Amino acid sequence: MAEFTAAVYQNEFLPDGGTDVHAIVTITSSGAGTAGQSGSGxxxxxxxxxxxxxxxxxxxxxxxxxxxxxxxxxxxxxxxxxxxxxxxxxxxxxxxxxxxxxxxxxxxxxxxxxxxxxxxxxxxxxxxxxxxxxxxxxxxxxxxxxxxxxxxxxxxxxxxxxxxxxxxxxxxxxxxxxxxxxxxxxxxxxxxxxxxxxxxxxxxxxxxxxxxxxxxxxxxxxxxARGIADAKLRVWAPQGAQILFVRQVAPTLEELTDRRVEVNPLTGDYPTGAWADESRDYHIAVRVAAKAIGQEQLAARVQLVLPGAEPEVAAQGLVKATWSNNSELTARIDQQVAHYTGQAELAAAIQEGLAARAAGDDATATTKLGRAVQLAAQTGNEEATTRLRKVVDIEDEAEGTVRLKRTVDKADEMALDTASTKTTRIGKSGT
The missing domain is CATH 3.40.50.410 (von Willebrand factor, type A domain)
Incomplete structure (x- = not known):
């Protein structure tokens, strides 16, 4: 029988007047079985x-x-x-x-x-x-x-x-x-x-x-190997809150925000498709009304819901907000949130850089692909770095200084493009 777990990685502390809460929610499945064995069809x-x-x-x-x-x-x-x-x-x-x-x-x-x-x-x-x-x-x-x-x-x-x-x-x-x-x-x-x-x-x-x-x-x-069909990511946010975005960030980047299906005015479902024994990461961003220093609030409830006559909540994670005047607490950026924010920017930089190169805009292509090299190094995405080296000559990885190669194998360029949405993970640890 399939079992799911949920873990939340975030910095829950917001400064005075802070409104935006970011969290990475990791959903892990085990014992999923094989295709068509979930009992729902x-x-x-x-x-x-x-x-x-x-x-x-x-x-x-x-x-x-x-x-x-x-x-x-x-x-x-x-x-x-x-x-x-x-x-x-x-x-x-x-x-x-x-x-x-x-x-x-x-x-x-x-x-x-x-x-x-x-x-x-x-x-x-x-x-x-x-x-x-x-x-x-x-x-x-x-x-x-x-x-x-x-x-x-x-x-x-x-x-x-x-x-x-x-x-x-x-x-x-x-x-x-x-x-x-x-x-x-x-x-x-x-x-x-x-x-x-x-x-x-x-x-x-x-x-x-x-x-x-x-x-x-x-x-x-x-x-x-996908024994669980058509699971949904269900996100609740409190009255007056705004879901800024919901996206899968591992193992690949998938924008889910516009795929929301209303369950009720405070709750929406986002598609995740079928599951095998695997782990996926989701970036949830919520804007809430600012509260007084010392107050706490549940900013979002994130659940994985399985299909059936009576939908089953298989896992749940809570995203919290606490307002503080301690700058040491509020200034921290959770390493998981930072990592995947960089991975999302990396994908955009690769795609925009390749598009500029195809359009003959070498200046923009150099800038974008240079930024991609820098981000790949910062986020430890060695696969992206390897693929980028086939398109640009890297002079300074840390600074993102590159030169466009004069001749590039089209297959290498397309491989970089298709792999742009594949992400890498870092070790999970609490904040």
Whole structure:
């Protein structure tokens, strides 16, 4: 049976007139089990493979092999389907025209699906909105499937209007999760990141076809390990308070503020998707009315709520505020809050720097990427530093002094972009 714990890291002391309270809330899950085992419904998986004309012979062969490898990781009994995506979406498996669009995984269906994947060929354009819409329709054809996950691979830029894709993302948001992967370097990071962030998934680059099999296996194994479906982060704040933001800050940065669903005037739910045995950190910022020196107040109550006929509070953390005239207490910034504030700025600096470089604004790119180097060093994000070194020459890491490299491998640049929202942790200790 799954167990959750919550821990709160903050400096609760505010100076006279202080109003803004920041806290990192760590939620940890253990004993989550496997997908579809939470008792609230069954699990469904859809593998979406780009079969447009841009998929070259080697990439297409690797995609077929990767998709077949992913099939091998899907647990027996899980509902699943395979979608081939071009300028329209086609159901590659199962071969049905009406009724349920998903079938249960078994030795027989796994073999049949692998055979169907082996016959996929490239041709046509790219309209990702149709891929997402078909996935939604397939999931809805089997009502008992409540834990819904898709794996989407593309190698090229979407060839339809942004509004069509945005509308499709909107229809899928809150209905199924989706991990996105881009093969090669002819796709847009921002495009896939928009899909992945809205659908509570991940985005990454697969630079070489030979890497596809391992990435597909990793994604599917992770999905199969998520035994808790559709948990919510429930945040209460007192009358008159304002939630400034709610965001996941580890293992990746995910902005949740605008995803709030009202429970009552003082309480809102924020989506977290499915859980495995893992730990996630959330940054909660609340603005409260200032109180007199010596007074205390509960600034927020943060809960993880599990789905069901009667939603279950699985863990709870309390965010507090105490007004003090002791400057030694009020001047401290909690190390967890400081760390993740730096990580959020790091992600923005990388993305803005790369965008400026692409636009030919070398001055802004140098400034932003230099700041990124400085922040990566300050927050101990060695992966970011390693990736940044492939884009800039670092002269002074502490000062953020860099020079743009004249020649940069596009795959390295895209890898830096996709990894910008991955964060690093520091050891937890109380304040």
């Amino acid at each position: 069954e699990a469904g998986e859809i593998i979406i493979v780009d079969t447009s004309g841009s998929m070259g012979i080697e990439t297409m062969a690797a995609a077929r092999d990767g998709a077949q490898a992913a099939l091998a990781e899907i647990l027996d009994g899980t509902w699943f389907a395979v979608v081939a995506g071009t300028d329209q979406a086609a159901l590659a498996y199962p071969p049905v025209r009406s009724g349920p669009g998903l079938v249960r995984m078994s030795e027989a269906t796994r073999h049949e699906a692998a055979t169907a994947i082996g016959k996929l060929k490239s041709g046509g354009g790219t309209a990702i909105s149709t891929w997402l819409d078909l996935a939604g329709q397939l999931f809805s054809s089997v009502p008992e499937v409540t834990q819904r996950h898709a794996l989407l691979l593309t190698d090229g830029e979407n060839q339809e209007s942004g509004s069509l894709l945005a509308d499709a993302i909107g229809r899928a948001t809150g209905y199924f999760q989706c991990d996105c992967r881009g093969a090669g370097t002819d796709w847009k990071v921002a495009e896939l990141r928009t899909i992945a962030q809205a659908l509570l998934g991940t985005v990454d680059i697969i630079p070489a076809p030979k890497q596809m099999r391992a990435q597909f296996q990793e994604i599917m194994r992770a999905s199969m």
